[in-house]
Amino acid sequence: MSLKEAYNKNYKLLLIIPLVLLIFSFIYLFQFYQQNDDFIKKDVSLTGGTTITIYLDSYVDLGDLKSFLGDKGIEYSVREITSITTGKQEAIIVESPSSSDELKTILEEYFDFELTPENSSTEFTGASLSNSFYKQLLRAILFAFLLMALIVFIIFRTAVPSLAVILAAFADIVMTLAIIDILGLKISSAGIVAFLMLIGYSVDTDIMLTSKLLRHREGDLSSRMLSSFKTGLTMTLTSLAAVIVALLLTASFSETLRQIFLILTIGLSFDLINTWCSNASILKWYIDKKNKRREE
Amino acid sequence: MKIGWRLWLLGTVLLILVAFMFNLESSTSFLILGIGIGIIFALNSIKSKIGKSLIILLLLASMIFLIYTQVEVGVKIKSVDYNSTAYDAGLRAGQIIISLNGNSISSISDYSSAISQEFPSGENKQLTIQTKDNEFLLYTSQAPEITLEEISITRLKFGLDLQGGSRALIKAENKSLTYEEVEDLIAITENRFNVYGLSDMKIRNVRDLSNQNYMLIEIAGATPAELEELISKQGKFEAKIGNETVFVGGRDITHVERSGQYAGIEGCYASQEGEVCKFRFTISLNEEAAERHADITSKLEISQENPEYLSEKLDLYVDDSLMDSLFISKDLRGRPTTQILISGSGSGSNRREALEDADQSMKRLQTILITGSLPYKLEIVKLDTISPLLGKKFIRTILIAGLASLLAVAFIVLLRYRKIKLPLALLFTSFSEIFIIIGIAAVFNKIWTLDLPAIAGIIAVIGTGVDQQIVVLDESKSGISLSLKERLKRALFIILGSYATTMFAMFPLLAAGAGLLRGFAISTMIGITVGVLITRPAFAEIVKKIVD
Numbered sequence: 001m002s003l004k005e006a007y008n009k010n011y012k013l014l015l016i017i018p019l020v021l022l023i024f025s026f027i028y029l030f031q032f033y034q035q036n037d038d039f040i041k042k043d044v045s046l047t048g049g050t051t052i053t054i055y056l057d058s059y060v061d062l063g064d065l066k067s068f069l070g071d072k073g074i075e076y077s078v079r080e081i082t083s084i085t086t087g088k089q090e091a092i093i094v095e096s097p098s099s100s101d102e103l104k105t106i107l108e109e110y111f112d113f114e115l116t117p118e119n120s121s122t123e124f125t126g127a128s129l130s131n132s133f134y135k136q137l138l139r140a141i142l143f144a145f146l147l148m149a150l151i152v153f154i155i156f157r158t159a160v161p162s163l164a165v166i167l168a169a170f171a172d173i174v175m176t177l178a179i180i181d182i183l184g185l186k187i188s189s190a191g192i193v194a195f196l197m198l199i200g201y202s203v204d205t206d207i208m209l210t211s212k213l214l215r216h217r218e219g220d221l222s223s224r225m226l227s228s229f230k231t232g233l234t235m236t237l238t239s240l241a242a243v244i245v246a247l248l249l250t251a252s253f254s255e256t257l258r259q260i261f262l263i264l265t266i267g268l269s270f271d272l273i274n275t276w277c278s279n280a281s282i283l284k285w286y287i288d289k290k291n292k293r294r295e296e
Numbered sequence: 297m298k299i300g301w302r303l304w305l306l307g308t309v310l311l312i313l314v315a316f317m318f319n320l321e322s323s324t325s326f327l328i329l330g331i332g333i334g335i336i337f338a339l340n341s342i343k344s345k346i347g348k349s350l351i352i353l354l355l356l357a358s359m360i361f362l363i364y365t366q367v368e369v370g371v372k373i374k375s376v377d378y379n380s381t382a383y384d385a386g387l388r389a390g391q392i393i394i395s396l397n398g399n400s401i402s403s404i405s406d407y408s409s410a411i412s413q414e415f416p417s418g419e420n421k422q423l424t425i426q427t428k429d430n431e432f433l434l435y436t437s438q439a440p441e442i443t444l445e446e447i448s449i450t451r452l453k454f455g456l457d458l459q460g461g462s463r464a465l466i467k468a469e470n471k472s473l474t475y476e477e478v479e480d481l482i483a484i485t486e487n488r489f490n491v492y493g494l495s496d497m498k499i500r501n502v503r504d505l506s507n508q509n510y511m512l513i514e515i516a517g518a519t520p521a522e523l524e525e526l527i528s529k530q531g532k533f534e535a536k537i538g539n540e541t542v543f544v545g546g547r548d549i550t551h552v553e554r555s556g557q558y559a560g561i562e563g564c565y566a567s568q569e570g571e572v573c574k575f576r577f578t579i580s581l582n583e584e585a586a587e588r589h590a591d592i593t594s595k596l597e598i599s600q601e602n603p604e605y606l607s608e609k610l611d612l613y614v615d616d617s618l619m620d621s622l623f624i625s626k627d628l629r630g631r632p633t634t635q636i637l638i639s640g641s642g643s644g645s646n647r648r649e650a651l652e653d654a655d656q657s658m659k660r661l662q663t664i665l666i667t668g669s670l671p672y673k674l675e676i677v678k679l680d681t682i683s684p685l686l687g688k689k690f691i692r693t694i695l696i697a698g699l700a701s702l703l704a705v706a707f708i709v710l711l712r713y714r715k716i717k718l719p720l721a722l723l724f725t726s727f728s729e730i731f732i733i734i735g736i737a738a739v740f741n742k743i744w745t746l747d748l749p750a751i752a753g754i755i756a757v758i759g760t761g762v763d764q765q766i767v768v769l770d771e772s773k774s775g776i777s778l779s780l781k782e783r784l785k786r787a788l789f790i791i792l793g794s795y796a797t798t799m800f801a802m803f804p805l806l807a808a809g810a811g812l813l814r815g816f817a818i819s820t821m822i823g824i825t826v827g828v829l830i831t832r833p834a835f836a837e838i839v840k841k842i843v844d
Contacts, residue, residue, distance in 0.1 A: 055683060100679065117462070121683045129465065129677035133812075136504055140808035144801035151797045193749065193816055196805065197756045200798045204763045207793040216786070230712075231770040235763040238708050242701035242759055249697035254690065256748050257697075260755075 004222055011281050018278040021270075022171050025178035032181050039177060043186035046134045048127030049097035052107060053081075054120045059089055060111075068110050074098050077186075082252040093255065100124040137192045144196055145169070148203060155207070161214055164282040165206040168274040172202045175274075176267040190256040194263035201239055201268060205232040205275045213283050221287060225280065232275060240268045306834035307336045310728055313735025317450050369402045370394040370428065371444045380441035385434045387425065387442060395426040404444050411439045451738040455747020455815065456514055458691060460684025464524075465502075465812075466511045469675040475501065478509045481674075485511065504807060510677070524676065533665060534613040537592050537624075542610065548585035552665045553578045559662075561654055562639070564647055571650035575658040576639040579665055586632040594630030612661070620661060694751055698758075702726055705762050713769070717842050722765050725835040729761050730754060732830065733823045750815030757823030760798065764791045764827065765835050772839045780843070784836045795828050 029039055044051055062078055069076045074096050081091040096103050100122050104115050115122075125133070148169065153162045173195055180187065212228040213221065247261035311332035315324075370392040376383045393401050399410045414421055415438065423434040434440060456463050466481075467473060473481070478501045486499055497515040504510070533549075535542045543549065553559040559577035566572075581589065596606045605623040612620045622638060640661065642654030705726075706719040713719070733754055737746050744750075764787075771787035772780060798820065805817040 053683070117460070117681050117683055119683065121681060123680040123682075124676075124678065126675070126677035132504065132506055132508065136506065136808040137813075140804035143804035147800035147803065148797045151793075151800055155793045155796070189813060190749070190752065193752060193805070193813055196801060196816075197752075197759075199801055200756065200760055200794070201763070203797050204760055204794045207797070208767055208790045211786070211790045211793065215789075227770065231766060234708065234712050234766050234770075238705040238762050238766065239759050241704040241708050242762070245701045245704045246697045246755065249700055250693060253693050254748070257694075257752070260752050 004226075008222065011284055014277040015281045018171060018273050021175055021273065025175045028178045028181065029174065040181065040187045041184070042134065043188045044095050044097060044130075045123070045125055045188045046130050046137075046192075047097065048125055048130040049095065050100040050103045051093060051095045051123045052100070052103055052115070052120055053091050053093045053122075054107065054111065054115065055091045056089065060092055062092070065092070065094075065110060069094070069096075069106070072106050074103070074106065079255070133189065137189060141192065141195055141199075144199060148199055152203070152207070156210060156214065158214070160286045161210050161283055164279045164286075165203060165210060167282075168206050168271070168279040169199055169202040171274045171278065172198055172267050172271050175270040176263060179266050180263065185259070185262070188256065188259060191259045191263055194260040195267075197260070197264060198267040198271075201236075201264070202271050202274070205235050205271065206279050208232055208235070209275065209280060210283060213287060221284065225284065229276065229280070233272075236268055236272055236275070240265065243268065300837050302830075302833040302837045304336065306728060306830055308333065309732055309830055310735075313732055313738070317452065317735045317738040369400075370447060371401055371404055371407055372447050374443045374445045376442050381434055381436045382440035382442050385425075385432045386430075387427075387432055387434075387440065391430070392428040392447065393425055393444070394428060397424050404446055407444060415439060451741055452734065453737075453741040453745040454691070455745045455750065456680070457682050457748045458746065460682050462513075462515050462679070462681045464513045464676050464680075465678035466513065466674050467508065467677055469673040473509045475503070475509055478511050481511050485513070524679070536611045536613060537596070537608050540592050542589050542592055543581055543585035548581055549579055549665055550582050551580040552662050554662055559658070561651060561658075564650055564654075567643065570643060570645040571647045572641050572643045573647075573650040573654035574639060574641045575654045576637055577658060577662060578635050578637050581634050581636060583632070583634065586634045589628075589636075590630050590632040593624060593628055596624075596629060598626050598629075698730070698755070701755075702758070709766070709769075713773075715842075718769060718839070721835065721838045721842060722762065722769075725765060725831050725838070726758055726761060728834075729823065729827060729831045730758060732826050733757065733819060736822055736826070737819075744815075744818060746819075747815045749813045750819040753816040753819030754823060756816075756820055757827065760794065760824065761827050761831065764794065764832055767791060768832065768836050768839055772836070772843050780840055784840070787836070788832075791828060791832055795824055798824050 033039055060080075062080060066076075066078055069078070075098075076094060076096045078095075079093045080089050081093065082088060083090050094103065094107060104122070108115055113119075149162075149166045152165045156162045156165075176195070176198065180191075185191075209228045209232055212224050212231075216224060218224075219227075243261045243264040247258065247265055250257040250261065252258075311329050314332075315326070315328045373387060373389050373391045373393065375389050376387050393407065395401055396407065396410045397414060399406070399413075401407050401410065414423065420435060420437045423436065423440065425432045425434065425440070468477075482499050482501060497513060499514075500512045502510045502512045534544050554577070560575065562574040562576050564571055564573040593606060596608050599605050599607045602623065604626060606626055606629060608624070609621040610624050611618055612622065620640060622640065625637075638661065640654075640657055642650055642652070642657045644650035644653050702723060706723050709719040709722055710716065734746070737744055737750070767790050768784065768787045771783045802817040802820050806814055
């Protein structure tokens, strides 16, 4: 039995993979929500608080700094930025829900020099703003998703194929969220933007696939499926290559970009599954059924 | 090789943006444009002898031109402290300093070392500052009160998160402000910042999705401490006679007349230097302040030189610096007045200038009086200060990462198609796309700066751009019996589909979160539009040429 025959016979079984992943993600997110009262862990840009980045001349031991901050009794998280060329430590990022003055005083005590706008960056977000900020970003994503869904419906004008596209995008988001939570990543406003980007990338391959299978007439379904698979795989692989390279190069440098590229890497990987196991299978199922009905 | 209109369009747009993006004289820009269009023309007829020789000629011309192009040298003055020696000497923001006491200046560090050489001790010295169009003489004991910035090669403006600076998002405490209230607040704040000599700033009214209005202040140079202080001070206003405070802003002033018959220009007359126009407006004091006024003025005498007025003036202080001194009419002596007529004048070389000056002075004064009486306390809901230190490194890292990502993409395309020309065409198109987006950012640098979200947007655009180019490639290569044109049309359908979805997905982000992520939405929208209108059609044409 050739691969093609095997696929044509068993393609519905492929649906199990995304289904299992989706159910697992749902269960995990549901549990996560019960524990944390939200679907994600938010960083200080979304909960309110201060981020101070200190650019250093000499090496600072993170463990030492952490135990110092621990003794001060404040909530904190500490990260370092290293140079991509030399691997040398360049800066330290401290996040805390406390006010910028408070955090600054504590850090100045530790470093024993004054934190000026020259040697450090300070970002403070008030709790009330970050709260509404978060709500609005969620709303923006929801609107964006709905608008996307609407456009997909307008383009294809048939329920099942459109729903398949929308389902794939939705599954991309849900599965990525679950992985982010498992990794314990704290999401910033930039991270939420990354999900918007993910919607765009996800829909790109799905629209290509659906157009080729539904609107084009030449060749049989399998050959069209194969050609869209080639195209779609190239699309997603190039995107993945680009974001992984960018992730490696910028991760040590900018938290914002690191988070965007990490979320995209995870999301695009899931998109491979959701496009080729779920969306393609649903479409094939739909077209086969339609053809059968026409024959009868 | 015939070049179709799509490539023409791409070439011309690219050239125009190159000519505009870099900080060049306009004649130079036109020259670049001319040579560039010439090269495209010549490429069109490259088969003929004339075409070939034309190309060589033009390449030679552009080489000579490149060698002799002068990039502007010097440092640009970013701000000058009001009422400083530097200001009085005539130095202003925007001028370009090229030398100081004969030492040529081409960077800020040149300037600092020249200055530190001139002022080893605090003695008075003469400074000769040569700017691009002028020469200024300063006689001073300290460094000029100016801030500088390096002249950049491009017209690109980077956001605060890349170039450094402070940003504050401000709202009223326990109150939601209307659009008009924020506009008033902005006018007041701008006034106050000008008083402090801070000029390189942007203040905007921003509204978020839940209809909250905020004031967004962005300052390239200032420290957060300065910013916080300015906001927390809220403009202390005091009116004093001698050393005694008569009334303070806000608490004592119940009303300021801003229009109508009790506020406006009273009249103009000719003076020795031109024209002078007088303005007046009334303010209302509360009774306590009126009593105080009566009490203090009763001790004053009528002025010797100016028998219409009292011997001391009413001095108006804003945050402890003297703004204006007003004559007090002799009729007011010892009387508890709640209505006070405040008058002043403006001057100019002609009537129009004098009128404008008077109008401005009046508005400034009114603003100062109201400033003290903002009916709400301000709250800083977001305050970011980004060190300028990492900015340049940051931009370089992003460029390296972008380049490496594109090469990775090209590598995969090469693996898939096994033809070197296709990945090259893809790289070329993506580079043009980045260039066009950044070029558009340079054109609109007043309203759109490249910040981190905008760069994330550009990355997203390039990603979807590459995706769409792959669709074009595959459609054009598919072995079906349709004409190439028909196949490319199909690719266009898919591309338009994803264009529409992305475009609409970006709309909500324009307003969400007080517009702090607007850069992402705008760069994405501009980018994908450029893609659909210019680069994708051009790419299709290139592919057509390669495949045929």
